[in-house]
Amino acid sequence: MKFTIDQKLFSKALSDVGRAVSQKSLVPILSGIKVIAEDEGITLIGTNSDIIIKRFTPRDETSRNIRIDQTGSAVVSERYFTELIRKLPEEVTIEVDDKQVVKVRSGDIFTHLNGFRADEYPQLPEINGTNSISMDAKELKEVIKQTVFATAKNETRPVLTGVHFRFSNNQLTAVATNSQRLASRINDVYVKQETSFIVPSSSLNELVKQTIDYSGIVKIHSSDGYILFETDQVSLYSRLISGHYPNTSKLIPNEQNTMLSLNKERLEKGIERACLFAGEWKNNNITLSIKDHKLCISSGSSEMGQIQELQEIMDLTGDADLKISIDGHFLKEALHTIMDEEINIKFNGSMRPIVIESTHQKSSYLHLISPVRSF
Amino acid sequence: MKFTIDQKLFSKALSDVGRAVSQKSLVPILSGIKVIAEDEGITLIGTNSDIIIKRFTPRDETSRNIRIDQTGSAVVSERYFTELIRKLPEEVTIEVDDKQVVKVRSGDIFTHLNGFRADEYPQLPEINGTNSISMDAKELKEVIKQTVFATAKNETRPVLTGVHFRFSNNQLTAVATNSQRLASRINDVYVKQETSFIVPSSSLNELVKQTIDYSGIVKIHSSDGYILFETDQVSLYSRLISGHYPNTSKLIPNEQNTMLSLNKERLEKGIERACLFAGEWKNNNITLSIKDHKLCISSGSSEMGQIQELQEIMDLTGDADLKISIDGHFLKEALHTIMDEEINIKFNGSMRPIVIESTHQKSSYLHLISPVRSF
Incomplete structure (x- = not known):
């Protein structure tokens, strides 16, 4: 195997595949990265116990990003190879000899890396393509x-x-x-x-x-x-x-006692603030309640202090008598992944899960959080 | 004490001072930050066992960044106060009552933080100003x-x-x-x-x-x-x-056998590459030698591989027969702090320290590194 490739392009591909490679593998060859040079381009393979990543970098005739002198394959220590390529300037030439020594050259810089036998690298699992x-x-x-x-x-x-x-x-x-x-x-x-x-x-x-x-x-x-x-x-x-x-x-309730429409971003920020004090508690307890047609978010610990804030409710249907304690960290994470400006929260009393719904119609997202018992 | 301050300004000052505060202090009040409101502005004080930081934020009449309603002082948990202020929008009003409860208000957000007695916070050391x-x-x-x-x-x-x-x-x-x-x-x-x-x-x-x-x-x-x-x-x-x-x-040699002038940035990058393999060794050994009027930087481990590169020497005086092993990490750190384009390295044989000199004339910087014995 012998090929010459643009350093930036190769470095990016190596670090992407390298992320999957576990340095702690008990099988030495699995701490390596497999490099395959074919006429069409360069393929890199890396694996850990859970996943295998295969990434193909095509040869582009016009930009001349890759020049293949000899097709073939090699397996080389992921850690050293990725680090080395990252630190080289401009173009690099990779060549492997029959003793599995991988020679890397860039200008006046010459490196030899001890490799593994490429034919001992595990085969990719066969996956039936029909389904x-x-x-x-x-x-x-x-x-x-x-x-x-x-x-x-x-x-x-x-x-x-x-x-x-x-x-x-x-x-x-x-x-x-x-x-x-x-x-x-x-x-x-x-x-x-x-x-x-x-x-x-x-x-x-x-x-x-x-x-x-x-x-x-x-x-x-x-x-x-x-x-x-x-x-x-x-x-x-x-x-x-x-x-x-x-x-x-079956867990998702079909009806609700109370439904609130709220500004998503303001709610998320309010929950983040309330989590500041709730962090002292095992469950990041925060309390949601309705006061004078506003949503009241509160939390506190006897040692540190209390926080309380009021937020506008954009729309309220059903029972306005509400008080529920939930894990603020769970609510924060649920809100964080919703991209809409407005969200709905549905309640069924203080002992039943709350439902957070994205108001976006194209797809359907919902999130359920069980309340925590407050003392 | 009662004052109103721009949130961004206060948050920045708090996090600067807060960095000095140790959360592990055995004395609870030292995990706090002292806030002093005076007509001229706000002073913050934080400390750990090694340092004390005092930062003053002046009141600016034109920008109205601070409004002092009542002068005074308070001590409040650094961790919670800094985090809280960081998460509040716009202006914040800070007020302390006679039970050391610090009330923080920003719009519809109300917070109570339990504080410490401000008069129990340690005094700053007195430093004689004559010298x-x-x-x-x-x-x-x-x-x-x-x-x-x-x-x-x-x-x-x-x-x-x-x-x-x-x-x-x-x-x-x-x-x-x-x-x-x-x-x-x-x-x-x-x-x-x-x-x-x-x-x-x-x-x-x-x-x-x-x-x-x-x-x-x-x-x-x-x-x-x-x-x-x-x-x-x-x-x-x-x-x-x-x-x-x-x-x-007395450690700094007055003469040298060999002196090289080198491009600083290229040398630094070369040393970084050589350190890649030297990392396996206890002393990050790299070898510097002169080959055909070029500087040869090399390192290697029998297990991983070898690297070798040649760099142009801009000027060479003295003995051209040179081979020395040094800790590459030390050399990398020394080069990193030099801002000049060109540097001089002086050698006195393979058993004596090397001297790295900045060629900049305005101030005088030098760095000495002892060689390591190579095996």
Whole structure:
């Protein structure tokens, strides 16, 4: 293998793929990055125990960004290779000899890196291509952002550490919950064959990062135990979480005693302020109540002090007698992912979950938060 | 005490002073910030075991940035107060009642913070004003930046954890060393009375941060055990390190076998690259040698690989037969603080320290690094 490539281009691709590589891997070769030079361009592969990332950089005839002298492949320590390429000026020439020594040259700078045997690098999982779904990348990223934060952080119930995707009736329903709060988002998607799976939250966060500037189509291929998200340059393989995801649709109340329409940004800032004092408490308790047709947000600790603020209610329907304590941190996170100017909050008394709804009509997002008992 | 102040202005001042406040203090009142309202403006005081910072925000008649309704003082938890003010919109009104409760109001937001008794806050140390030195802030900051990084990080010899300032013969000589490397900078300064002291590196780093945008005069007052750096808005008190600073002037060689003139930026980048492999070694070993009238920078580890690069020498005087191993990290740090395009490096064989000199004539900076034995 021998090729010459623009340093900036190669450095960017390496650091994107390198993010997936775990330095703590027990298998030495998995701490490496696989480089494949073909006539069409350069492919990089990196992996950790949860995901595999494959990124293709095409050769462009006009800009002459890549020159392939000899096709082939090599595996080289991700950490040193990425750092080295980042620190080199301009063009770099990469060459591997038959002793797996990777030679990197840039002007008067000569480097030798000890590599691994490329043929010992694990094969990519085979994924059956028949059951694939196409989705707009921007929409998919929005679905992930609005659900993934609500997954469980501890592993007591493994299924809750991922987001549950269900494709049926030409709809995607994505749900995440840690059993105290629940985020649910529904999108219209063309579905050939019904399917559902649970994707680890870390894989979804990485998918968002890997496709940050991408706005085309993402193809989703799922098979037993694996899923593949595919764009024209990036393929992200992830393991799936096995197990039965709880039926959460029954948890969402159909009616409410009280419904408030509020300015989203002002509410979010108010909750952030109230969380300042609530942080001393185990549950970040804040209290919402209605006073003189205004929303009163309050929190306090006997040791530090109290905060209380009043906000305009844009619209109120139902019972105006309301007082409920909830985890302010959960509410802050739920509001943070909503892009609308105005939101609705529905209440069913102080002992039942509250429902936060985006007022945006194109897709359907809702968030459920269970109250905490106040003392 | 009662006053109204612009939120952005107050938030900035609080976070500057707050940086000095240690949350781990055993004395509860020292985790607070002291607020003093006077007709002239607002003063904030914060402290940890090493330094005290006093910052004055003047009342400006034209911009009406501050309105004083009642003079007085209060002490309030730094952590909560700073965070709270940062999250409030626009103007804030601060009021303290006779039970040390600090009321903060901004529009429809009401907060009560439990305070401390202001009269129990420790007094500032008294510093005899007769022996004071005036220095240009920009020059002083340069002196600090070019020396402070070379101080010892461990406390085996406490005097080496600070920078030694010696004012005599209308010159300031600032020296820092960890006994493997030494940074020395000499500046012309008007000195009324000879004096010398050792300032902890943490205090000097904080002084640079506190005066980051300031370009006027800094007054330096020293007394037994304390030093005060004073600008028109900030006063930074620091404890001094007691003890006898070693006489380092004898360590600096007067002659050399070899002298190289090199491009500073290119050398710095080359050393950074070589450090990549040297990191595996205890001493960040890199090797400098001369090959065919070029400087050869190399490093390597048997496990990872090797790097070698050649750089143009702009001027060479003396012996061209040279090979020396030094700590690349020390050299990188020394080069980083030099602003000149060209630097000189002097060598006295492979067992004697190398000397890096800035070619800038206005002030005198030099850096000494002891070689490491290579195996």
